Amino acid sequence: MAVYVLRRLLQAVPLLVGVSLAGFVLLRLAPGGPMAVYAQNPNMSEADLRRIERSLGLDQPIHVQYVKWASGMAAGELGYSYRTGRPVGAVILERLPATLTLMGVAYLIAIVLGLTTGIVSAVRRHSFFDYVATTTAMVGLSVPTFWFGLVVIIVFAGGLRWIPSGGMATLGMPFSLWDRFIHLIGPASVLGLWMTATWSRYTRSSVLEVIGQDYIRTARAKGLRGRTILLRHTLRNALIPLITLGGLEFRNLFGGALVTETVFSWPGIGRLYLDSLNYQDYSVILGLLLVTSLTVVAGSLLADLLYAAADPRIRLG
Amino acid sequence: MLDRSIVWRRFTRNRLASAGAIGVFVLVALATLAPWVAPRDPLYIDMAHKFARPGEAGFVLGADELGRDLLSRLLHAGRVSLAVGLITALIAVCVGSILGAVAGFYGGAVDSAIMRVVDVLLSIPTIFLLLALAAFLKPTMLTITLIIGLNSWMSVARMVRGQVLSLKEQEFVLAARAAGAGAGRLIVRQLLPNAVAPVLVAATLTVATAILLESSLSYLGYGIQPPTASWGNMLNNAQSYVLYAPWVAVYPGAMISLTVLSFNFAGDGLRDALDPRLGP
Numbered sequence: 001m002a003v004y005v006l007r008r009l010l011q012a013v014p015l016l017v018g019v020s021l022a023g024f025v026l027l028r029l030a031p032g033g034p035m036a037v038y039a040q041n042p043n044m045s046e047a048d049l050r051r052i053e054r055s056l057g058l059d060q061p062i063h064v065q066y067v068k069w070a071s072g073m074a075a076g077e078l079g080y081s082y083r084t085g086r087p088v089g090a091v092i093l094e095r096l097p098a099t100l101t102l103m104g105v106a107y108l109i110a111i112v113l114g115l116t117t118g119i120v121s122a123v124r125r126h127s128f129f130d131y132v133a134t135t136t137a138m139v140g141l142s143v144p145t146f147w148f149g150l151v152v153i154i155v156f157a158g159g160l161r162w163i164p165s166g167g168m169a170t171l172g173m174p175f176s177l178w179d180r181f182i183h184l185i186g187p188a189s190v191l192g193l194w195m196t197a198t199w200s201r202y203t204r205s206s207v208l209e210v211i212g213q214d215y216i217r218t219a220r221a222k223g224l225r226g227r228t229i230l231l232r233h234t235l236r237n238a239l240i241p242l243i244t245l246g247g248l249e250f251r252n253l254f255g256g257a258l259v260t261e262t263v264f265s266w267p268g269i270g271r272l273y274l275d276s277l278n279y280q281d282y283s284v285i286l287g288l289l290l291v292t293s294l295t296v297v298a299g300s301l302l303a304d305l306l307y308a309a310a311d312p313r314i315r316l317g
Numbered sequence: 318m319l320d321r322s323i324v325w326r327r328f329t330r331n332r333l334a335s336a337g338a339i340g341v342f343v344l345v346a347l348a349t350l351a352p353w354v355a356p357r358d359p360l361y362i363d364m365a366h367k368f369a370r371p372g373e374a375g376f377v378l379g380a381d382e383l384g385r386d387l388l389s390r391l392l393h394a395g396r397v398s399l400a401v402g403l404i405t406a407l408i409a410v411c412v413g414s415i416l417g418a419v420a421g422f423y424g425g426a427v428d429s430a431i432m433r434v435v436d437v438l439l440s441i442p443t444i445f446l447l448l449a450l451a452a453f454l455k456p457t458m459l460t461i462t463l464i465i466g467l468n469s470w471m472s473v474a475r476m477v478r479g480q481v482l483s484l485k486e487q488e489f490v491l492a493a494r495a496a497g498a499g500a501g502r503l504i505v506r507q508l509l510p511n512a513v514a515p516v517l518v519a520a521t522l523t524v525a526t527a528i529l530l531e532s533s534l535s536y537l538g539y540g541i542q543p544p545t546a547s548w549g550n551m552l553n554n555a556q557s558y559v560l561y562a563p564w565v566a567v568y569p570g571a572m573i574s575l576t577v578l579s580f581n582f583a584g585d586g587l588r589d590a591l592d593p594r595l596g597p
Contacts, residue, residue: 147573154563165560
């Protein structure tokens with residue numbers, strides 16, 4: 001197992017180098033590069049610009065810049081925001097809890113609802129429930145998240161006035177858990193229900209795959225109770241492949257969170273990313289690209305390791 | 318390869334798939350005929366009828382914040398959204414098939430190089446990457462189509478690579494090779510034609526994802542730029558008036574959902590119809 005863990009960790013290294021290289025190249029594509037924001041300032045003389053360029057190390061050859069920058073990154077040094085001058089790490093950390101709360105609750109909704117509907121759908125295949133559930137899941141995958149969010153706002157914030165139309169807390173109100181909760185309901189359900197569609201589809205097909213296996217027929221032939229077969233034989237095997245999905249979903253989760261945060265004015269990293277794009281704050285943009293990609297890589301790594309731990313059929317060597 | 322008539326029978330017998338295919342057909346027809354079907358000029362600003370309700374003053378679906386006719390805008394926006402979606406899928410399928418086939422055929426260093434690029438692109442959250450690219454390049458219809466297309470080929474490449482890996486040792490390929498066929502000929506004439514079924518399914522489903530991606534980008538303000546309407550950018554400022562003029566936000570999103578749903582149903586039905594493991 002230790003060998004497998006080590007090997008899998010090593011496999012992630014070229015991936016991280018690739019991601020950082022992609023981000024670095026991407027930022028060189030930016031109009032005017034990192035200096036654009038200073039060049040627009042009429043109070044800056046040509047000499048000032050050169051001095052800033054030198055202090056940022058931008059006058060050095062591109063490969064030197066990358067190596068310097070990448071080794072800084074590896075040490076956790078993400079640089080400073082061009083806009084505010086604050087450390088990028090601190091700026092991101094400040095917004096991270098809001099996004100993590102949103103993603104965490106949404107993830108929980110998706111797993112609980114998705115697993116339940118997926119299992120029931122598969123066990124009662126071709127039933128009315130299965131038909132409704134699979135069609136709903138397909139609709140869920142086809143509806144754009146931002147529009148779903150807008151409809152939720154129209155109905156539940158506008159018409160019924162059950163939830164606020166955006167934000168994370170009522171302005172000027174002292175901290176209250178209830179107030180936070182009521183603000184979280186909208187965005188978390190939108191993001192969560194969107195992910196539920198994927199989870200229920202995967203669960204359904206995974207359970208169906210196992211139900212068709214010979215060992216399930218054997219268990220049934222032995223005269224075991226349906227419940228025992230479902231819990232001990234079917235689900236134990238069918239749920240393992242879903243660990244992989246759990247890792248893969250991080251990438252979509254970030255994208256979904258960015259859009260949901262915009263619709264509900266949720267002050268997380270998605271909003272931060274869009275604001276940084278507006279202000280051409282390249283260091284924050286790059287920092288967020290790296291932090292989110294790193295999480296995606298870590299997520300799939302974790303999923304692979306959990307998979308190996310859960311499935312004894314995987315022979316390690 | 319399955320008999321064409323069997324595939325057709327299976328597909329048409331699947332009600333959701335048929336509905337999807339009919340939906341795609343109707344939507345494409347409406348978009349193509351937009352200039353002749355639309356009751357008004359989609360760009361004509363009529364401030365006197367700003368936020369006209371559906372049915373009011375001859376605006377069938379109402380008017381937006383500048384008094385432009387919503388129905389006409391929806392029809393014209395459909396041309397943009399569908400064109401971007403279809404061309405994007407075409408780019409994704411071409412790039413994905415070629416790179417996947419090359420990776421699977423040559424193996425070794427070529428394979429690992431291509432697959433590492435796939436891994437890297439699949440590690441960066443799509444919307445984040447697309448937004449940065451769209452912000453840095455000038456967002457025109459061409460660049461938006463290109464950047465979405467060049468970020469959507471990875472799953473096709475993985476799939477085609479798998480197909481090629483399983484096909485390339487089969488006898489008909491060995492026979493062609495023995496007859497002196499070169500690599501390019503083997504890939505184009507022997508391997509890719511045998512991967513057509515899954516590629517066709519992937520293409521249909523890629524159109525759906527591409528339309529969703531374009532609409533998200535345009536909604537966020539980094540996609541198709543006004544005054545050209547796309548279903549996504551019609552929702553661009555929806556936040557500010559969604560509570561007192563909800564129809565302006567509801568229709569464009571409904572069109573996106575309907576279109577994406579049609580492509581998804583058609584693609585899913587196509588997959589089942591082309592699956593050789595299922596009975597006729």
